[in-house]
Amino acid sequence: DQQVKQNSPSLSVQEGRISILNCDYTNSMFDYFLWYKKYPAEGPTFLISISSIKDKNEDGRFTVFLNKSAKHLSLHIVPSQPGDSAVYFCAADSGAGSYQLTFGKGTKLSVIP
Amino acid sequence: GAVVSQHPSWVICKSGTSVKIECRSLDFQATTMFWYRQFPKQSLMLMATSNEGSKATYEQGVEKDKFLINHASLTLSTLTVTSAHPEDSSFYICSAPQGYEQYFGPGTRLTVT
Numbered sequence: 001d002q003q004v005k006q007n008s009p010s011l012s013v014q015e016g017r018i019s020i021l022n023c024d025y026t027n028s029m030f031d032y033f034l035w036y037k038k039y040p041a042e043g044p045t046f047l048i049s050i051s052s053i054k055d056k057n058e059d060g061r062f063t064v065f066l067n068k069s070a071k072h073l074s075l076h077i078v079p080s081q082p083g084d085s086a087v088y089f090c091a092a093d094s095g096a097g098s099y100q101l102t103f104g105k106g107t108k109l110s111v112i113p
Numbered sequence: 114g115a116v117v118s119q120h121p122s123w124v125i126c127k128s129g130t131s132v133k134i135e136c137r138s139l140d141f142q143a144t145t146m147f148w149y150r151q152f153p154k155q156s157l158m159l160m161a162t163s164n165e166g167s168k169a170t171y172e173q174g175v176e177k178d179k180f181l182i183n184h185a186s187l188t189l190s191t192l193t194v195t196s197a198h199p200e201d202s203s204f205y206i207c208s209a210p211q212g213y214e215q216y217f218g219p220g221t222r223l224t225v226t
Contacts, residue, residue, distance in 0.1 A: 034214075034215075036217075041204070041220065041222060042219055042220060043117075043119075043206050043208075043217035043218050043219045043220045044157070044206070044217045045217070046214055046215070046216065046217075049214065089156065089157065100147070100159060100162065101147075101159070101208075101215060102159075103156040103157045103158075104156060105156040106156060
């Protein structure tokens with residue numbers, strides 16, 4: 001049973017436009033959510049996170065939105081740049097400071113120049 | 114941000130041999146580290162939690178005797194794949210938490226021939 005789902009395996013966006021990556025979760029115990037960016041044969045790089053007590057967190061071109069009632073979060077990248085092309089993983093923390101992350105399967109973003 | 118290193122970055126070994134992978138937190142101490150495994154086009158799967166000074170905690174379905182974890186110091190955790198088989202070929206990634214974030218190593222590509 002997949003507790004964190006990224007239903008879009010891939011996404012193509014024109015440079016300069018907005019990229020929206022979606023993530024759904026089923027476990028209501030998750031209280032902290034993170035987005036990671038990953039290049040092939042490299043470890044994930046932390047991008048941005050959000051606590052369940054918030055509904056929005058912004059950091060430069062990256063904004064994460066959380067809808068707790070829908071158990072849905074999204075990552076917005078604007079404007080998208082070719083260097084943003086990578087696989088993006090959504091992850092959820094099991095709570096109580098466990099640091100154990102549950103990952104989605106990832107969405108491959110391609111930003112077209 | 115914090116830096117986590119892994120060594121080696123890639124290794125090829127023959128079936129039946131053992132391989133040790135090191136994970137180091139370079140500029141911070143980590144009483145807990147995590148080991149993940151990623152298959153092609155799949156999510157990162159948590160294998161085990163490495164605890165400094167005590168036994169590792171393994172996720173369901175992960176063989177303790179096959180994947181030996183030793184957390185010898187506050188900056189080093191090792192994963193030893195014993196009696197490796199071709200199906201153990203994968204990308205192994207470690208991570209260490211600092212504050213509310215987790216920092217990932219660059220990963221180790223293991224190929225068992």
